[in-house]
Amino acid sequence: MAVAEDSGVPTGDSGGQHARPPTHRRDGVPQSAYGRDGVSACGRDGVSPSASTSGNMPALPRRKRPAHGVFIDLGTPTIVFLTVCTEHRTPWLTNPATHSALINVWTKADAWNVGYYLLMPDHLHLFCSPHKLEFTLKAWVSHWKRKFSCLHLPETGQWQRDFWDTRLKYGENYHEKWEYVRQNPARKRLVENSDNWPYQGVLNDLRW
Numbered sequence: 001m002a003v004a005e006d007s008g009v010p011t012g013d014s015g016g017q018h019a020r021p022p023t024h025r026r027d028g029v030p031q032s033a034y035g036r037d038g039v040s041a042c043g044r045d046g047v048s049p050s051a052s053t054s055g056n057m058p059a060l061p062r063r064k065r066p067a068h069g070v071f072i073d074l075g076t077p078t079i080v081f082l083t084v085c086t087e088h089r090t091p092w093l094t095n096p097a098t099h100s101a102l103i104n105v106w107t108k109a110d111a112w113n114v115g116y117y118l119l120m121p122d123h124l125h126l127f128c129s130p131h132k133l134e135f136t137l138k139a140w141v142s143h144w145k146r147k148f149s150c151l152h153l154p155e156t157g158q159w160q161r162d163f164w165d166t167r168l169k170y171g172e173n174y175h176e177k178w179e180y181v182r183q184n185p186a187r188k189r190l191v192e193n194s195d196n197w198p199y200q201g202v203l204n205d206l207r208w
Helices: 096-108 137-149 174-182
Strands: 080-085 112-120 123-130 164-167 200-202
Touching: 080 137, 096 112, 096 137, 112 174, 123 137, 123 174
Parallel strands: none
Antiparallel strands: 080 123, 080 164, 112 123, 112 200
């Protein structure tokens, strides 16, 4: 699966869909996490993304619905590179209040652990690893997006409904991939030196 055009992280296979307990909704989240109608009171997420791929630089695919499913082998570490965009690519992510709120939401939504992350104005990149195997990646992303949206922060918008994920192949250098992603603000001329970009960090040490 491909990722956002400025990520520079090569595409890789996402594997098969992780099995979900029959007591969960189709997206893998326990029914108790939702209202009676099965939908969060804060409403649904945004719309499906669309983009392209060219040359050696990956980009968001033009497929209306990305194929999800991360195969988790208990004998092999799992690290996933994730890209989530704002609805219509509206630039509202890079401000201190949004940054702080996302850190808080990711810390509490610990079914998957967030490693390195970086916010760009209209999308975010992060690396994550499963912590509670009963929650799929899709369920986890839906959960923290809803939790964030329920905060109703000023000057924020909606998320695109879907996201883009790529599992790192075993043996790939996680830190080198992060270093390339970390240079995005400088490549986009948002700062001269990416060390000075305030909307990045690491929440957990993800190890192979």
